Amino acid sequence: MDRLHSMRVFCRVIDSGSFAAAAREMNLSPAVVTRLVADLEEHLGARLINRTTRRLALTDIGESYLERVRLILTEVEEAEALASTASSEPRGHLRILCAPAFATHQLAKHLPKFHAMYPKITIELSAPGPVETMDENFDVTIISMGRRPLDGDFVARRLAKAEVIACASPEYLDRNGRPEHPTDLVLHEAMLPTFLREITFVQGAWGDDEPGGESVTLTPNRPVLGTVHTDTLYAAALHGLGIAGLPSFVVEDALLEHALERVLPAWHLFTVSLYAAMPTRKHVPARTRAFVDFLVQVFGGEDKDPWLSAAGCETRTASKPCPVAEATAKPAISAKAEA
Numbered sequence: 106m107d108r109l110h111s112m113r114v115f116c117r118v119i120d121s122g123s124f125a126a127a128a129r130e131m132n133l134s135p136a137v138v139t140r141l142v143a144d145l146e147e148h149l150g151a152r153l154i155n156r157t158t159r160r161l162a163l164t165d166i167g168e169s170y171l172e173r174v175r176l177i178l179t180e181v182e183e184a185e186a187l188a189s190t191a192s193s194e195p196r197g198h199l200r201i202l203c204a205p206a207f208a209t210h211q212l213a214k215h216l217p218k219f220h221a222m223y224p225k226i227t228i229e230l231s232a233p234g235p236v237e238t239m240d241e242n243f244d245v246t247i248i249s250m251g252r253r254p255l256d257g258d259f260v261a262r263r264l265a266k267a268e269v270i271a272c273a274s275p276e277y278l279d280r281n282g283r284p285e286h287p288t289d290l291v292l293h294e295a296m297l298p299t300f301l302r303e304i305t306f307v308q309g310a311w312g313d314d315e316p317g318g319e320s321v322t323l324t325p326n327r328p329v330l331g332t333v334h335t336d337t338l339y340a341a342a343l344h345g346l347g348i349a350g351l352p353s354f355v356v357e358d359a360l361l362e363h364a365l366e367r368v369l370p371a372w373h374l375f376t377v378s379l380y381a382a383m384p385t386r387k388h389v390p391a392r393t394r395a396f397v398d399f400l401v402q403v404f405g406g407e408d409k410d411p412w413l414s415a416a417g418c419e420t421r422t423a424s425k426p427c428p429v430a431e432a433t434a435k436p437a438i439s440a441k442a443e444a
Contacts, residue, residue: 109181111145112174114138115153119171120242123161130229186390195391196225202240203247206335207379208232210355211404212247219399226392239382244393246382247400251375260389261380262397265404265411267353268376268420271306271368272360277345284348284369287321294347296330296338304350306372309420321372350374353412360416371421379404 117127118138128135146153153167163171185197203212208230216228231243239246239259248261271290284290287306297304308319329347332338335355342349343359348368359365381397383389405411413419 108145108148109178111141111148112178114141115145116171116174116178118142118154118161119163130231182390183388186388186393194225195223195395197390197392198227198229199245199392199396200229200231200243201245201247201396202231202236202243204234204236204249205232206339206352206355207247207249209336210357215399215403218403219396222399223392223395226395239384241384244383244390245396248380248382249377250380251377257382258385259382260385261382262401263406263408264379264381264400265354265406266376266378266408268410268413269350269352269374270356270370270413270418270420271348271372271374272342272351272356272365273348273368274343274345275363275366277342277347278366278368280345287323287369287372290323290348291326294329295325296332296341296347296349297325297328298333298338299331300333304374306369306374308372352377353410353416354379357412357416360418367418370418373420378408 114127114131114133117131118124121127121130124138124142125135127133128138131138142154149170151166151170152164153170155162155164201212209232212230220226236246236248237250238248239257239261246259247264249267277294281293282289284293303322303324305320305322330338330341335351338349339351339355339359341347342351343364356365360367381400383393383397410419
């Protein structure tokens with residue numbers, strides 16, 4: 106029996122909550138995962154997990170053993186990291202955690218370049234939902250934070266700032282007019298996350314060291330579409346359903362291709378800072394350092410929005426269309442005039 110492998114499988118079963126989930130994550134069959142944990146229990150002469158039809162629960166011995174196993178695996182990883190650091194070429198398996206929208210619209214398109222630079226590094230990417238703190242089970246966690254400072258026992262490097270902005274398709278705006286002030290939005294179809302009861306627009310840029318300008322808070326009517334799934338809002342906006350608030354890293358390509366147009370370019374909804382976080386360890390593997398350095402290089406590592414800059418749609422201090430919008434904009438027609 107490969108004791109270390111069995112320990113890793115045991116930890117993954119607990120972290121994922123089931124044998125089946127651990128099997129999927131480790132690319133093993135459920136039968137192999139079950140057998141490895143059973144072999145480990147037989148070797149130890151003690152039951153580690155109580156199995157029921159609904160859930161898994163650690164035994165008292167299992168809890169104590171899991172704590173020690175985590176320490177052992179961390180020491181092994183640090184020893185491997187020390188050896189890997191001395192190697193001229195980073196290699197090995199890298200576990201990444203980030204939000205689904207960032208994985209889809211940013212990481213996926215940059216991974217081919219990273220693979221070309223480091224062909225001996227393999228990546229396991231997990232994107233279950235929003236990520237606001239570092240997860241010890243991953244080598245790198247991409248964290249998205251508002252104005253609340255980072256807090257936790259980890260090392261983090263800034264990647265970029267991202268603004269959430271209002272966007273719609275040019276076709277929708279041609280039909281319904283282009284808002285000139287946030288209060289004009291009451292005449293438009295809104296698409297919002299289901300948990301929002303009000304939305305606040307802030308005028309001008311908003312960095313870490315300076316507040317924005319005027320703010321306008323609206324209580325929207327029932328939105329034409331409500332969902333917490335960012336890519337559904339994005340797809341609906343592309344197809345002309347209405348106006349949606351979307352992160353700049355999601356809409357960058359659509360703005361560049363004129364598939365979406367920024368609405369109210371002098372206003373934004375809120376700002377988030379993106380960080381690459383790593384567990385605090387004595388020796389960080391060369392592969393982890395290589396990946397984080399790559400992300401900082403790609404996204405700039407500064408307190409500014411590289412995606413709006415690339416699209417030529419930075420938040421303005423005066424209300425005027427961004428360059429992308431100028432290519433398709435027609436004179437605005439208010440909803441009242443149309444009626």
